[in-house]
Amino acid sequence: xxSSRGNVHSDTAKKxxxxxxxxxxxxxxxxxxxxxxxxxxxxxxxxxxSSPSPSSSSSPSSSSxxxxxxxxxxxxxxxxxxxxxxxxxxQSNLEPxxxxxxxxxxxxxxxxxxxxxxxxILKNPTLKEQVSNFMNLESEDPCVVEPxxxxxxxxxxxxxxxxxxxxGSSSGSKKSSGNLHSLYKKSIVLLRSLYATLRLLPxxxxxxxLISSGHIHTYTLTHRVSTFVEPFTRREEVDMQRFSFAPVxxxxxxxxxxxxxxxxxxxxxxxxxxxxxxxxxxxYVGSPLADPLKRLPSLPRxxxxxxxxxxxxxxxxxxxxxQASSPLNLPSPSPSPSPSPxxxxxxxxxxxxxxxxxxxxxxxxxxxxxxxxxxxxVGYDEYWPxxxxSPSPSPSPxxxxxxxxxxxxxxxxESAPVSIPISKAFNREILxxxxxxxxxxxxxxxxxxxxxxxxxxxxxxxxxxxxxGRFSGLRISTNSSPGISFSRSxxxxxxxxxxxxxxxxxxxxVDDDDMGSRPESLDQKxxxxxxxxxxxxxxxxxxxxxxxxxxxxxxxxxxxxxxxSLMASKADIEEAVLKPDNQQQSQKGVCTNxxxxxxxxxxxxxxxxxxLRSYKExxxxxLTQGKSSQVIDK
Amino acid sequence: MxxxxxxxxxxxxxxxxxxxxxRCILHTIMxxxxxxxxxxxxxxxxxxxxxxxxxxxxxxxxxxxxxxxxFICWVEKHPNKKSQICLSFYExxxxxxxxxxxxxxxxxxxxxxxxxxxxxxxxxxxxxxxxSKVVDSEGASEERSARRAAIxxxxxxxxxxxxxFVNEKKDHIPPIPSREGISFPYEITIPSSSDxxxxxxxxxxxxxxxxxxxxx
Numbered sequence: 001x002x003s004s005r006g007n008v009h010s011d012t013a014k015k016x017x018x019x020x021x022x023x024x025x026x027x028x029x030x031x032x033x034x035x036x037x038x039x040x041x042x043x044x045x046x047x048x049x050s051s052p053s054p055s056s057s058s059s060p061s062s063s064s065x066x067x068x069x070x071x072x073x074x075x076x077x078x079x080x081x082x083x084x085x086x087x088x089x090x091q092s093n094l095e096p097x098x099x100x101x102x103x104x105x106x107x108x109x110x111x112x113x114x115x116x117x118x119x120x121i122l123k124n125p126t127l128k129e130q131v132s133n134f135m136n137l138e139s140e141d142p143c144v145v146e147p148x149x150x151x152x153x154x155x156x157x158x159x160x161x162x163x164x165x166x167x168g169s170s171s172g173s174k175k176s177s178g179n180l181h182s183l184y185k186k187s188i189v190l191l192r193s194l195y196a197t198l199r200l201l202p203x204x205x206x207x208x209x210l211i212s213s214g215h216i217h218t219y220t221l222t223h224r225v226s227t228f229v230e231p232f233t234r235r236e237e238v239d240m241q242r243f244s245f246a247p248v249x250x251x252x253x254x255x256x257x258x259x260x261x262x263x264x265x266x267x268x269x270x271x272x273x274x275x276x277x278x279x280x281x282x283x284y285v286g287s288p289l290a291d292p293l294k295r296l297p298s299l300p301r302x303x304x305x306x307x308x309x310x311x312x313x314x315x316x317x318x319x320x321x322x323q324a325s326s327p328l329n330l331p332s333p334s335p336s337p338s339p340s341p342x343x344x345x346x347x348x349x350x351x352x353x354x355x356x357x358x359x360x361x362x363x364x365x366x367x368x369x370x371x372x373x374x375x376x377x378v379g380y381d382e383y384w385p386x387x388x389x390s391p392s393p394s395p396s397p398x399x400x401x402x403x404x405x406x407x408x409x410x411x412x413x414e415s416a417p418v419s420i421p422i423s424k425a426f427n428r429e430i431l432x433x434x435x436x437x438x439x440x441x442x443x444x445x446x447x448x449x450x451x452x453x454x455x456x457x458x459x460x461x462x463x464x465x466x467x468x469g470r471f472s473g474l475r476i477s478t479n480s481s482p483g484i485s486f487s488r489s490x491x492x493x494x495x496x497x498x499x500x501x502x503x504x505x506x507x508x509x510v511d512d513d514d515m516g517s518r519p520e521s522l523d524q525k526x527x528x529x530x531x532x533x534x535x536x537x538x539x540x541x542x543x544x545x546x547x548x549x550x551x552x553x554x555x556x557x558x559x560x561x562x563x564x565s566l567m568a569s570k571a572d573i574e575e576a577v578l579k580p581d582n583q584q585q586s587q588k589g590v591c592t593n594x595x596x597x598x599x600x601x602x603x604x605x606x607x608x609x610x611x612l613r614s615y616k617e618x619x620x621x622x623l624t625q626g627k628s629s630q631v632i633d634k
Numbered sequence: 635m636x637x638x639x640x641x642x643x644x645x646x647x648x649x650x651x652x653x654x655x656x657r658c659i660l661h662t663i664m665x666x667x668x669x670x671x672x673x674x675x676x677x678x679x680x681x682x683x684x685x686x687x688x689x690x691x692x693x694x695x696x697x698x699x700x701x702x703x704x705f706i707c708w709v710e711k712h713p714n715k716k717s718q719i720c721l722s723f724y725e726x727x728x729x730x731x732x733x734x735x736x737x738x739x740x741x742x743x744x745x746x747x748x749x750x751x752x753x754x755x756x757x758x759x760x761x762x763x764x765x766s767k768v769v770d771s772e773g774a775s776e777e778r779s780a781r782r783a784a785i786x787x788x789x790x791x792x793x794x795x796x797x798x799f800v801n802e803k804k805d806h807i808p809p810i811p812s813r814e815g816i817s818f819p820y821e822i823t824i825p826s827s828s829d830x831x832x833x834x835x836x837x838x839x840x841x842x843x844x845x846x847x848x849x850x
Contacts, residue, residue: 073813075673185669186804192666193797195674199685200793208678208685246801 021071033198034101036210072188096159100224105149155260162253179251186248636806637742640799644749656702661688666800669810670817682786691815705824719748720823
């Protein structure tokens with residue numbers, strides 16, 4: 001054990017011995033306040049645990065122990081296990097010593113003998129046992145305890161860094177001896193502070209409870225000594241704090257001591273981990289947005305049927321849509337059961353959403369055809385972005401949640417108005433995307449006319465906005481990141497009043513798009529497939545309910561829809577060409593939502609333009625006729 | 635030789651907490667400066683969930699308790715005053731020139747200033763405290779426990795402050811003169827009956843610190 005003493009002659013040997021003893025003492029000090037098996041605290045000072053091997057007697061008979069105990073002027077009880085470990089260490093002082101203090105959760109079946117309550121009784125007779133326990137904790141425990149939960153709560157690292165050059169060069173024996181004195185004195189101070197620090201760290205409470213209290217614990221402390229550092233995971237490291245003792249710095253080298261410890265240590269079952277999980281979970285569950293996102297990524301890819309995916313996306317996109325559209329029209333058919341749960345979480349109106357969904361089924365057929373013309377390439381692109389969202393649920397969720405909360409409140413209020421509120425939300429989205437007022441104005445004008453055909457003045461207004469949004473969406477969608485678009489959409493809900501059913505349709509459409517090409521992302525706007533999806537959305541424009549139904553249908557019949565979308569995309573392109581202003585808007589980076597709405601709007605605008613043209617023509621005809629008639633009359 | 639000075643963070647304590655807090659701090663410092671052979675002894679505070687270490691030296695324990703008693707007396711006579719306790723370590727050198735004067739030169743190499751702000755027992759907390767006045771008894775008890783927890787945190791911080799200081803400043807420690815537990819001569823100074831005297835003491839000590847050759 002104390003083999004190095006024979007070399008006392010040379011300073012180097014002395015230094016080596018000091019360092020070796022430092023390692024030993026450090027380990028002993030740590031274990032004495034961390035390992036219940038060798039704690040000195042609850043034994044009388046006289047009850048020194050002698051070395052395990054030769055004699056089990058507790059009497060500190062051998063002088064060698066006492067001598068050794070005086071190292072660093074810190075008298076501790078002899079710690080056999082530590083000494084044995086140290087002997088191992090002596091062979092390589094340059095290797096670091098890593099002492100992990102491990103919190104072990106035990107099942108109730110755990111052997112009571114090892115527990116603190118019994119310890120006092122057992123201590124004298126079972127010194128050997130204790131030692132063996134101490135040494136072999138890990139091997140023994142597994143047999144007794146099946147469910148074993150270990151957690152490193154402290155990691156002590158002791159290291160000696162020698163300065164080879166100086167060591168050899170520093171000639172004067174006086175110097176070196178002075179260095180030795182300095183090394184020794186500073187080591188004393190370091191060990192003192194180590195001793196005090198051990199009792200201030202959180203793990204000490206665990207140890208103290210373990211030793212002192214009479215009741216059985218569901219945990220115990222063990223340790224592991226090694227020469228290498230087993231790296232912590234990032235998650236583990238987050239909970240750890242570091243305390244570095246100032247190294248003992250002498251000409252000979254540096255003795256470094258540091259500890260990584262958990263600032264929060266709970267003796268309870270799961271400890272810190274349990275409290276953490278609940279916190280995170282509630283947020284995700286509670287926020288409808290988060291759920292949608294999660295589902296979205298998985299659903300679109302996994303499910304071949306578009307229906308499922310659309311729902312998921314819808315969630316992500318906006319609650320508003322669901323709320324407004326859902327309840328009224330589509331009570332009967334719930335296209336995608338999976339999405340419904342998410343809805344429920346987010347909104348009380350889940351049922352509404354489901355109901356809404358079914359109606360879309362019927363609508364989609366109609367919508368796609370009509371809407372295809374309007375364009376919806378852009379819309380597709382926009383939708384694509386949304387899929388992107390789904391893939392990256394983690395980043396986006398927070399945004400959604402916040403927005404969703406706001407939207408939820410709004411939605412709830414708005415839910416009564418159903419279709420209108422939803423549209424509003426969309427409109428807002430659209431509006432945001434369409435920064436240029438000019439465009440919007442133009443769009444509104446056109447939309448008004450177009451709406452005229454559709455039937456509702458309100459729609460007209462919304463259409464105007466939609467148009468701008470659409471345009472922006474078409475071209476912009478590529479530029480804009482999906483996440484952004486989502487956020488916009490969410491914020492828009494607050495605005496909801498403006499828009500109509502068409503907006504609803506858009507969200508649905510978006511979902512569809514997501515289903516088909518979501519993974520691809522926003523950039524895909526140009527792709528024909530996206531347009532197809534949009535086409536589906538177009539039908540929605542006509543009426544929210546119809547849009548929902550159309551969406552459902554679209555989802556179910558993905559291939560045909562795509563075709564439609566392609567058609568729609570062409571139409572959109574044409575529209576875009578017609579209205580450069582709108583295109584500019586799209587460039588601004590309107591969100592996908594906007595795009596979808598814009599698509600619906602575009603139809604109206606295009607229609608309106610056509611109508612206008614026809615009106616103009618009629619006007620001209622009338623005028624000409626009138627003129628001619630006048631002339632004739634005259 | 636340099637004299638390292640450590641100003642410990644001020645603690646707001648109530649009267650009945652003075653003894654434990656001072657014991658904890660003084661013994662912790664002494665444990666780090668009693669570089670002779672010691673057999674450490676763990677002590678759990680009664681008021682706080684803190685364990686500190688004593689050197690296991692009966693004489694030291696007695697002296698510290700004496701000083702604390704004196705300090706408490708002083709606090710009772712001087713309520714509402716911030717107070718400072720100084721623990722100093724020095725080396726003794728006989729100065730031949732003044733051999734006749736019976737004076738021994740003290741070379742202070744380290745001083746610890748413990749700063750306490752003792753709140754009055756009957757009054758709630760001093761206006762300085764951030765605790766809002768709660769009339770209800772329940773609220774008061776809550777406030778008390780909160781305050782207790784706050785003090786515990788602060789005291790723990792002070793203990794870590796001591797440990798850090800001890801770790802960072804090692805070069806000024808003189809050679810260990812004796813193998814006995816309390817290796818270095820020390821001195822605990824509390825405010826004397828008059829503040830001015832206390833202040834003068836401090837000034838003198840500071841001067842001495844700066845000029846080791848001066849007599850104390």
